[in-house]
Amino acid sequence: MIVKFIFFLLLFPLYINSVYGRNIDNQYLSNQLEQILNQKKYELIKNLFLEKSFKKFEKNYRDFRKKYKNISWSIQTISKNEEKVILDVKIKSKREIGDQIYNLDSKQIIQVETLNNKIKSYKVIKEESILKTENSPLIIKIISPDQVFTGEKYEFNLIIEKPLDDALIASGIIIIKNKDDVNILNDQFGIKPNMSGGLFKYIQAPLEPGFQTISAMVAHPKGIYSITKKIKVGL
Numbered sequence: 001m002i003v004k005f006i007f008f009l010l011l012f013p014l015y016i017n018s019v020y021g022r023n024i025d026n027q028y029l030s031n032q033l034e035q036i037l038n039q040k041k042y043e044l045i046k047n048l049f050l051e052k053s054f055k056k057f058e059k060n061y062r063d064f065r066k067k068y069k070n071i072s073w074s075i076q077t078i079s080k081n082e083e084k085v086i087l088d089v090k091i092k093s094k095r096e097i098g099d100q101i102y103n104l105d106s107k108q109i110i111q112v113e114t115l116n117n118k119i120k121s122y123k124v125i126k127e128e129s130i131l132k133t134e135n136s137p138l139i140i141k142i143i144s145p146d147q148v149f150t151g152e153k154y155e156f157n158l159i160i161e162k163p164l165d166d167a168l169i170a171s172g173i174i175i176i177k178n179k180d181d182v183n184i185l186n187d188q189f190g191i192k193p194n195m196s197g198g199l200f201k202y203i204q205a206p207l208e209p210g211f212q213t214i215s216a217m218v219a220h221p222k223g224i225y226s227i228t229k230k231i232k233v234g235l
Contacts, residue, residue, distance in 0.1 A: 034075040068093040101134040127230040136223025159198040171199040176213040
């Protein structure tokens, strides 16, 4: 039963795929988005998008709101030009699964392209999203690069720093090739008992540039900790 539950969490949809905006004054874009989302003025969001991009956003956003509650948004402009904006998006929320409550802390960098003062397209170019049991004393250290070369072998480690014991129940990892926002299951390391104090893996980057998304989890009697991270793969 716990294996099925953990596997479900490992695949939890962090296609929160982000939010996003309008390009009149690009600083206004981030402020407007943050205000609309935090004040739940959902009827105004549609006005910020071209029709095609809004359909994509609406589906992702609706699915996210069904699963996560008490959502708070922080959106800031990192860089901008006439037709492109880079946004720093932070999302905090809660999710109830069974009799457990989990806290979500998501950090995303989103590239937004605009046309005629509306969003033409958007994509997540960097992400680190953590879902963990509420009030858990678990402290997890993440060792992972943000960017790797094509074909490179790199470490992805989740180390339990507290509590220091051998009570880890299980761990697992899923590796996803993610190019042009198309998710393809590449390699899967099944969830299995692990007494090593964390999750330790060497991962091979794809041979073509793009992105590689890692979803990993550790389960401990003191709580469950899951992370999804998008790693850039370059030449």
